[in-house]
Amino acid sequence: NARVLSGRPVAAAIQSQLSADIDELLRQGKKRQLLIVAATDDPSSASYVRTLQRFGGQTGVTVTVADLGPDASEIDIRTVLETASADENVHGIILQTPLPDGASISGLGSAIAVEKDVDGANPASLTRLLAGEACFAPATAAAVVELLDHYEVGLAGRPISVVGRSLVVGKPLLHLLLNRDATVTVAHSRTADLAAATGTAAVVVAAAGRAGLIRAAHVAQGSVVIDVGTNFDDAGALVGDVEAGSVGAVAAALSPVPGGVGAVTTALLFRNTVYGLPDPSGSPSLPAAAGAVL
Ligand code: NAD
DSSP: OEEOOOOOHHHHHHOOOHHHHHHHHHHHHOOOOEEEOOOOHHHHHHHHHHHHHHHHHHHOEEEEEEOOOTOOOOHHHHHHHHHHHHOOOOOEEEEEEHHHHOOHHHHHTTOOGGGGGGTSSSHHHHHHHHTSSSOOOOOOOOOOOHHHHHHHHOTTTEEEEEEOOOOOHHHHEEEEEEEETTTTEEEOOOOHHHHHHHTTTTTEEOOOOOTBBBBBGGSSSEEEEOOOOEETTTTTTTOOBHHHHHHHHOSEEEEEEESSHHHHHHHHHHHHHHOSOOOOOOOOOOOTTTTTOO
8 A cells, every 4th residue: 555645744844944943033033924915705715824824823933914805906905915025024925815806816926026925926936937046936836846855756857747737736846847857747637648648657746626536547556646636525525636545556655635735835835934035145044945946
């Protein structure tokens, strides 16, 4: 049976490093603040905000929520993002989805200063990712690489298949993996033969948002499978894209949902907020966030 690649020890390692460094910063009178901008009454957004508040409380990072309500206009949201971008007391900015009708994440993301864009929502952050410049990649994509690194899964030169091509997961992950010298295949909803795209990969990352999409026939014997999908089954339980029972019998290792990349994503948002982008001109006063320099 496949080894379980849990996200919890990965997140815990990041959190303990952060807590130590935050203590030192607070001793120097330097606070770190993450601002979450929400314009929705979606319960899963509210639940995620609570997760972030809890993590902030445990690590000593101030988490502030600007709750603009579901009727906020695009201009209201943009104003809050621009004000926070210029506020030296704010170090990280996250814009929650869903957004009100008529507002788009890519349109509003450009109002987040790239050095505070801890979830890679600004198209300029994606441009930097493509160019191999210092940037914050979308945290879920970065969390996949972090998890693979933690468990010492080799990337360079190896065939890796990503299922999903969204701007928040699949496409940034393609570039993060390319920057690590992997040989990447990206499958998507129009892929004619999914099993052909995934079945010879050493690592398969499932980020399609389709419960049960990846089954034993889609993965190679001895491969590593990372589930990113978050779906709800008929009973309302959180499930991933991977049929864990059958895939676990074929793969060497499987990162599950829940219990996989989700916790790592949260930890990375805080790491980005605390350390910021590495200073291109010299030695950072704190260890640079691994994964930020691409
Ligand atoms: P999305 O809906 O924007 O994109 C889904 C992608 O999957 C598309 O590119 C589409 O082409 C592809 N796809 C859909 N059906 C497919 C099929 N049958 N075969 C192959 N490809 C198919 O979703 P997203 O924002 O990229 O998120 C993907 C999943 O990851 C969702 O379940 C989402 O909830 C989850 N997610 C998890 C986290 C986390 O922290 N755990 C964060 C973000 C997203």
